Amino acid sequence: MSAAKLESSPLGNPKVASKVASKVASKVASKVAIIGGGLAGLAAACALADAGAKVILYERRPYLGGRASSYEHPGTGEVVDNCQHILLGCCTNLIDFYRRIGSADKIRWYRRLTFLEPGGRASQIEPGLLPAPMHNGFSFLTAPMLSLGDKLGIARALLALMPRLPEDDGRPFSEWLQRHAQTANAVKRFWEPVLVSALNEDLDKTSTAYAGLVFRDSFLKSARAGEMGVPMVPLTDLYASAASYIQQRGGEVRMRASVSGIVPTADGVCIALSSGDELADYAILAAPFGSVAKLLPPGLGADDLRAKAAHFEPSPITGIHLWFDREITELDHAVLLDRTIQWMYHKSRIQRGYREANTGAPNEPGSYVELVVSASKSLVEMPRQEVIDLALRELAEFFPIVREAKLLKATVVKEVHATFSPFPGCDEYRPAPVTVWPRIFLAGDWVQTHWPATMEGAVRSGYLAAEALARAAAIAPGSFLVADLPARGLMRLFPE
Ligand SMILES: Cc1cc2nc3c(=O)[nH]c(=O)nc-3n(C[C@H](O)[C@H](O)[C@H](O)COP(=O)(O)OP(=O)(O)OC[C@H]3O[C@@H](n4cnc5c(N)ncnc54)[C@H](O)[C@@H]3O)c2cc1C
Structure with missing residues (x-):
């Protein structure tokens, strides 16, 4: 609801608001309204329902998951995720x-990452027997995508990240990469692929603290922290069970319920809803920055x-789905590597595997692949067919069979x-x-x-809001937030 509309609503009237307030006090106890069924709202709702x-x-939508959801795509008749979502072992709250x-x-975990060059040469990064932070060391040293000079520079920079996170200066x-004398190849083939996908921004617009966090918490801290989790089901199936979790604990989930305003009494x-106003003791507003x-x-x-909120700017991601x-x-x-x-x-x-084991549905022959481009500013205005043509051309450079398929x-x-x-200095405005x-x-x-803006960040924010509310409402003492993974190997010397 816009400010102007709110003022003209009965809720904007202080007399009505105080009547409403006394109703709240007399009729409803510890009723918590949560606006937004994305990861943040769901995490808060589940934690509080449990408490x-x-x-x-x-x-407001007919499904849960917010920006991490799937739907039946009208043009293809297929259920597609709005985009592939992955997590890492260090995402303890998620x-x-x-x-x-x-x-x-429903999450499949991978220890090995394959980096492909056009032409198909592969470098595989995976943990071996060495203790953290050198656990990926052997595969890193043998990876052909980087020269010895690139690798020495990267090792020096990673050493600088070991003791503590860099400040957001x-x-x-x-x-920071320039100051740590990184080669152009190291930036293009090591730092960028990891960070642009994790932070969804170009490195010249990315906060040093967040970039440091990604590398220190996932790449250096332990082998488990760097494992990559990929959902084996469409995203909405991953999150749908949150609704029954809430309902089994006496709560309600209202879909297609667009809230137009919240008035404290x-x-x-x-x-405020189009179906009429509803009362609660407390509310958590779990909507994106543009609408709060x-x-x-x-x-x-x-x-x-x-x-x-005016300081924040959105950054785009494009998913190209090919069957x-x-x-x-x-x-x-x-x-x-080295392409769009x-x-x-x-x-x-x-x-x-999951589909076979759990639904009995036959696996269809062929490949369904999704190609992801983070910080995809160059694709936003490009017509759909041009994006597909570009993707097919580039994909064939990595997998020549695409030309015949x-x-x-x-x-x-x-x-x-x-x-x-995640621009430098953004913490000041969060x-x-x-x-x-x-x-x-x-x-x-x-x-x-x-x-950064991730599923883990959203769940953390949901748990933090639930904690603050639980304290204010004396619903439950204690904490919903889960501890970070412990550092392993030599990283135990730097337990930040
Ligand atoms: C294309 C893409 C790829 C991504 N990839 C990854 C990834 O690989 N890994 C990762 O960790 N993260 C990824 N993310 C980020 C992640 O999806 C988000 O950070 C996270 O889902 C945000 O959750 P949220 O609950 O904060 O917000 P949202 O998901 O936006 O949830 C807000 C919810 O509030 C609802 N809402 C808004 N206004 C109202 C209203 N007035 N009344 C009722 N409901 C309302 C919305 O419909 C929405 O469901 C990606 C995001 C996108 C878009």
Whole structure:
């Protein structure tokens, strides 16, 4: 609801608001409204439902998962993810959330990453017997994609990241790489492929603290921290069980319920919906940065949030989905070097085992692959067919069989507002979960967690908001946030 509309709504009237407040106090106890069924809202809702709160989750779409969801694509008739989503072993809160809702067995874990050059030469990075942080050392030393000079430079830079995270000094990570004398090849084939996909931004616009976090927490800390988890089911299937988790604990999940405003009252909050206003004792607003301020009542608190949100800019991600008549590779996934397309996920192979074991559905021949381009500014304006042609041309450089294979169907999903850009200094503008309104809390990947915009960041923010609310409402003592993975090997000397 816009500020103007809110003022003209009965909720904007203080008399109505105070009537509403007394109703809240007399009729409803520990009722928590959660606005947004993305990862942040779901994590908060599940944690609070578990702690005994009566949770009502409002989601404007007909499915859960927010920016991590799937749907039946009208052009192809296939269920597609809005984009391939992956996680890492260091995503302890996301993994905790999967365990909670019974989805942990739908994630397939990989220890090996394959980097492919055009022409098909492969470098495989995987842990060996050496202790952290050298666990990937042997495969790294033998990787043909980098020269000895590139590798020595990378090793020196990683050594600098070992003791502690670099500070956000307002300068981009590209400058940190220059200061640490990285070769052009090391940047292009090592730092960029990992960081651009993890942070969804070009390195000359990326905060040094976040880039450091990605490498230190996933690559250096332990072998487990760097394992890559890939869902074996469409994203909405991964998160659908959160609804029954909430319902089994006395909560409700309202789909197609678009909230147009939240008004704090003396003893609670009033939630404005097109079907009528509803009351709750507390609310967590778990919507993206672009819509939060619009949902809050006009005034200083909303102005401050609006001013903070104005500093954030979205960065796009493009997924190119291709269905071939034959299998184009035996790899489940690969980093694609030196081209526009950055990652290949062989979804038919990744999903195969789970589908066979759990649904009995026959596996179809052929390959379904999704190619992902993060920070895909150059593709946003490009017509769909041109994107597909470019992707096919480039894919054939890595897998020549693509030239002979028949393309059965294809689609492009451009997520223009995929994540916020982690620009240098962005931490200053990320709001805390508590607000000026004692009964309204914030969650969402943009809220302060010191994590970039990821599923882990969203779940962390949900747990943090739930913790703050539980304290305020005396619902449950203690903490929902899960500890980070312990450092292993020599990294135990630097336990930051
Ligand atoms: C293309 C793409 C690829 C990505 N890849 C990865 C990846 O590989 N790994 C990773 O960890 N992360 C990835 N991310 C980031 C990750 O998806 C997000 O950081 C995370 O899902 C954000 O969760 P959230 O709950 O904060 O926000 P959202 O998912 O945006 O959830 C907000 C929810 O609120 C609902 N809502 C908004 N307004 C209202 C309203 N007024 N009333 C009711 N409901 C409302 C929305 O419909 C939405 O469901 C990717 C994101 C995108 C878009």
